[in-house]
Amino acid sequence: MIRFVCLLIGYVFGCFQTSYIYGRLHGIDIRKYGSGNAGTTNSLRVLGKKAGAIVLFCDIIKTGLAMTAVRLLFREQYGEILYLLAIYAAAGAILGHNFPFYLGFKGGKGIACTAGLVIFFHPYMLIPQVITFFGIFFATHYVSLGSLVVEIVLIAEMVIFGQMGVWGMEQAALNELYLVTVLLAALAFWGHRANIKRLLHKEERKTYLSKKSEE
Secondary structure (H helix, E strand, O other): OOOHHHHHHHHHHHOOOOOHHHHHHOOOOHHOOOOOOHHHHHHHHHHHHHHHHHHHHHHHHHHHHHHHHHHHHHOOOHHHHHHHHHHHHHHHHHHHHHHHHHHHOHHHHHHHHHHHHHEEEHHHHHHHHHHHHHHHHHOOOOHHHHHHHHHHHHHHHHHHHHOOOOOOOOOHHHHHHHHHHHHHHHHHHHOOOOOOOOOOOOOOOOOOOOOOOOO
């Protein structure tokens, strides 16, 4: 039951669909422009760098707020599995972002929310993720490729740090943590299935930070 509660808390936060709200404030439905995705990359492409930065920041923060709320609410009663509950909150935020009920369950792909998971989960997580994403992005200019690889790195980090004892949980809880992480990565890959196809056919669009449009 507590896991469902954490998912629900996260979902409520995740339903704050930043790119859609920002687009509406500027007179458009972001889902009808560009890739049709209500997320950071499409906001950057359609509305510019300022929009992309605002959407990225807000989507990271809403995930962090969900995780923080769960930690504050349940740290006394469930302190021994607090990391597990935090990832359920993050998973809920990703689900709310991807499938907001009031938008016909059509939202984003959850990558900025996953960045929020990484940032607010533990300080050890951040540096490998930053190096991985920006290394791939600046080498290829494919946001989708960088996003997918960091999902794999996230799984590796969870397992390595978990088995090192950083999360401080019993093995059963660790296994559950790993499973949730794998499911989130699978969801990201499913959301990027069209991107994967374009990458394989060398048809994926590139994104550049130095200009509004891309190739």
